[in-house]
Amino acid sequence: MDIHVSNINKSFDQHPVIKDVTFTIPSGEICCLLGPSGSGKTTLIRLMIGAITAEEGTIHYGDVQIPNLSVLKNVGLMPQNEALYDDLSGEANLYFFGGLYDIGKRDLKERIEEVLAIVDLTEHRKKLVKNFSGGMKKRLSLAAAILHSPKILFLDEPTVGIDPVLRRSIWEQFRMIKNSGTTIIVSTHVMDEVTECDQAALIYNGRLIDYNTVPHLLEKTENGRVEELFLMASTQAKGGEDS
Numbered sequence: 001m002d003i004h005v006s007n008i009n010k011s012f013d014q015h016p017v018i019k020d021v022t023f024t025i026p027s028g029e030i031c032c033l034l035g036p037s038g039s040g041k042t043t044l045i046r047l048m049i050g051a052i053t054a055e056e057g058t059i060h061y062g063d064v065q066i067p068n069l070s071v072l073k074n075v076g077l078m079p080q081n082e083a084l085y086d087d088l089s090g091e092a093n094l095y096f097f098g099g100l101y102d103i104g105k106r107d108l109k110e111r112i113e114e115v116l117a118i119v120d121l122t123e124h125r126k127k128l129v130k131n132f133s134g135g136m137k138k139r140l141s142l143a144a145a146i147l148h149s150p151k152i153l154f155l156d157e158p159t160v161g162i163d164p165v166l167r168r169s170i171w172e173q174f175r176m177i178k179n180s181g182t183t184i185i186v187s188t189h190v191m192d193e194v195t196e197c198d199q200a201a202l203i204y205n206g207r208l209i210d211y212n213t214v215p216h217l218l219e220k221t222e223n224g225r226v227e228e229l230f231l232m233a234s235t236q237a238k239g240g241e242d243s
């Protein structure tokens with residue numbers, strides 16, 4: 001199911017935050033929303049899952065216009081700040097989130113085993129979340145987001161505050177999830193992470209300044225560094241109309 005974002009405009013308090021954004025994310029790929037802090041990545045994710053509505057433009061999953069409750073069961077979200085229960089164990093958190101989906105008791109037990117193994121938390125399953133490290137919380141939050149085997153998975157800055165070694169292992173997990181057929185949309189402001197993705201949407205000041213496959217984007221730069229594309233965009237914005 002491709003995701004079509006067409007001419008989206010969104011303002012908060014009359015202040016435009018997303019400005020005429022149009023792009024299509026091909027099914028089964030990893031697409032990153034790359035941009036500096038405050039550029040509009042979280043807002044775009046909230047629009048794409050239907051949590052907020054745009055003033056102008058449309059978003060479709062395949063032929064289905066968003067927001068649409070019936071497609072929500074196919075969507076997973078790992079929010080920027082983990083929404084976990086500190087006083088419950090890792091496993092108990094997953095039982096809680098599993099209860100929100102339509103998964104039978106026995107299937108849920110099996111699926112919890114599976115996702116704990118995917119995020120490498122099986123041996124810590126009984127530990128209370130308040131005693132988890134930051135990285136373990138991120139991994140548990142990822143486990144909760146994929147519990148219902150979503151076809152589309154949104155990850156909002158999933159590797160913030162994560163050390164490089166753990167970041168690598170988390171990206172391996174994303175690739176495993178992609179290989180199982182899930183489309184992944186991941187926001188980041190870490191330029192290096194773009195090379196892990198198939199497509200990248202470069203967001204700057206609420207505008208989509210470029211969208212292409214990662215090799216195509218890197219070809220446009222002199223040194224193969226994504227930062228250059230943002231530097232070019234900021235120079236253009238200073239000379240142009242952008243607010």
Ligand SMILES: Nc1ncnc2c1ncn2[C@@H]1O[C@H](COP(=O)(O)OP(=O)(O)OP(=O)(O)O)[C@@H](O)[C@H]1O
Nearest residue numbers: 012013017035036037038039040041042043044189
């Ligand atoms: N609910 C809201 N009400 C008012 N302004 C908002 C709201 N949500 C976001 N904004 C503003 O919209 C702009 C984009 O914010 P957004 O969180 O989408 O950026 P971001 O790229 O995800 O940033 P970060 O990387 O820091 O998370 C910011 O100026 C922010 O202050």
